[in-house]
Amino acid sequence: MKRIESEFCFALTNPGSEKSLKRELETMNLGWRPGYQRRGFVTFKADEVFSLDSLALDIATARRLCLSLGKAATREEAVNLIGGRYLIHHALYADRKMQGGESVRKPEIGEIVGTVVELGPAEFWAGLHRHGPSKSPDPAGDSGMIMPVESPSRAWLKLEEAVRFFDLKFTPADIVVELGCAPGGVVLALLHRGVPVIGVDPAKMAEVVMAWAIENRDDAPNGNPWFYHCRKPAALTSKRDLGQGVTWFMSDMNQSPEVVLKECARFCKMVPSIRGVLITLKLTDLMQIADKAQWFTALTAMGFRTIRLQQLAVHHKEFALLAMK
Numbered sequence: 001m002k003r004i005e006s007e008f009c010f011a012l013t014n015p016g017s018e019k020s021l022k023r024e025l026e027t028m029n030l031g032w033r034p035g036y037q038r039r040g041f042v043t044f045k046a047d048e049v050f051s052l053d054s055l056a057l058d059i060a061t062a063r064r065l066c067l068s069l070g071k072a073a074t075r076e077e078a079v080n081l082i083g084g085r086y087l088i089h090h091a092l093y094a095d096r097k098m099q100g101g102e103s104v105r106k107p108e109i110g111e112i113v114g115t116v117v118e119l120g121p122a123e124f125w126a127g128l129h130r131h132g133p134s135k136s137p138d139p140a141g142d143s144g145m146i147m148p149v150e151s152p153s154r155a156w157l158k159l160e161e162a163v164r165f166f167d168l169k170f171t172p173a174d175i176v177v178e179l180g181c182a183p184g185g186v187v188l189a190l191l192h193r194g195v196p197v198i199g200v201d202p203a204k205m206a207e208v209v210m211a212w213a214i215e216n217r218d219d220a221p222n223g224n225p226w227f228y229h230c231r232k233p234a235a236l237t238s239k240r241d242l243g244q245g246v247t248w249f250m251s252d253m254n255q256s257p258e259v260v261l262k263e264c265a266r267f268c269k270m271v272p273s274i275r276g277v278l279i280t281l282k283l284t285d286l287m288q289i290a291d292k293a294q295w296f297t298a299l300t301a302m303g304f305r306t307i308r309l310q311q312l313a314v315h316h317k318e319f320a321l322l323a324m325k
C-alpha cells in the first residue's frame with residue numbers, strides 16, 4: 001500500500017490551549033513549526049513530510065493529531081479528500097468548544113481513521129490518523145458523555161472521560177485511594193463501576209456517596225463496593241488509614257503538581273501494591289506544560305513505566321496524568 005504522507009499535520013485542542021500546545025511541541029524539540037491557527041485548531045509543518053507513523057506521538061495538549069489532507073469549502077468535499085475506505089469522525093468548533101460528532105463505532109487498534117473538522121460555515125479540514133492504545137476512540141477525543149443528575153460534582157466526567165480515553169480496566173480486586181475526594185463525583189463513578197474507594201479529604205462528602213460509607217476501614221465488606229472517608233489532609237494519612245490491598249492512587253486535590261507528586265511518592269512507598277496512578281493535575285498557567293518532563297521523571301523514579309499526560313475534552317486548566325506499572 002502506498003505510504004500516506006503530507007507536508008502538514010493538524011492538532012485539535014481545547015480552545016484557549018493553542019499557546020500551550022505550541023509550547024509543548026517546542027519543548028519536545030521535534031522541529032515542527034506552527035502555521036495556520038483557529039480556536040482549538042493548529043497546523044504544523046516540519047522539514048520532513050509527516051506520515052501516519054511519524055504522528056504516533058503522545059502530545060498532552062492535543063486531543064487529536066492528524067496528517068492534514070487539506071482544506072475544503074464543504075463537508076462533502078472534505079469527506080471526498082479522505083475517500084470512502086476509512087471510518088470518518090466529525091469534529092466541530094461550536095459554542096466555544098471543539099466538539100466531537102457522533103461515533104458510529106470504536107475504531108480497532110491500528111485502524112486508519114479520517115477526521116473532518118468544521119471550523120466555520122465554509123471552512124472544513126480533512127485529516128487522517130492511526131488509532132492506537134493511547135488514543136481516544138472518540139471523534140475529536142470527545143466522548144460526549146452526559147453526567148448523571150445525582151453526581152455531586154463534574155469530577156464524575158473527568159474520571160469517566162479518562163477511563164474511556166485511556167481504556168482503563170478495573171477488576172473486583174482493585175481498591176482506589178483518592179486524595180481530594182469531596183464532594184464525591186469521582187467516588188460515585190468508581191462505586192458504580194464496582195470499585196471500593198478510600199477517600200481522603202477534610203471536606204464533607206455528598207449524601208449520595210455517604211450511603212456507601214463504612215465507619216471503619218477494618219469493616220470493609222467482601223464483594224460489595226464500599227467507601228471509607230478518611231477525613232483529614234493528605235499529608236496526615238498513614239498506612240493504618242489505608243489498610244491492605246490498595247491498587248490505585250488517584251488525586252483531584254487543588255494543589256500544585258509538585259505537592260501532588262510528592263504525596264503520590266509517599267503513598268506509593270507506604271503501599272507497594274499500588275499499580276496505577278491517575279492524577280488530575282491543576283495548572284495555574286497552561287504554560288506549565290513545559291514542566292512535563294519533570295513530572296514524568298518523578299513518576300519513573302517511583303517505578304512506573306507507562307506514563308501519559310493528556311488534556312481531556314472536559315478539562316480547562318487541567319491535565320490527566322496516568323502512570324501504570
Ligand SMILES: C[S@@+](CC[C@H](N)C(=O)[O-])C[C@H]1O[C@@H](n2cnc3c(N)ncnc32)[C@H](O)[C@@H]1O
Binds near residue numbers: 201203
Ligand atoms: C476539585 S475538589 C475535588 C472534587 C472531587 N474529586 C469530586 O470527585 O467531587 C478539590 C478537593 O481537594 C481537597 N483538598 C485540597 N487540598 C487537600 C489536601 N492537602 N488533602 C486532602 N484534600 C485536599 C479540597 O478539600 C477539595 O474538596
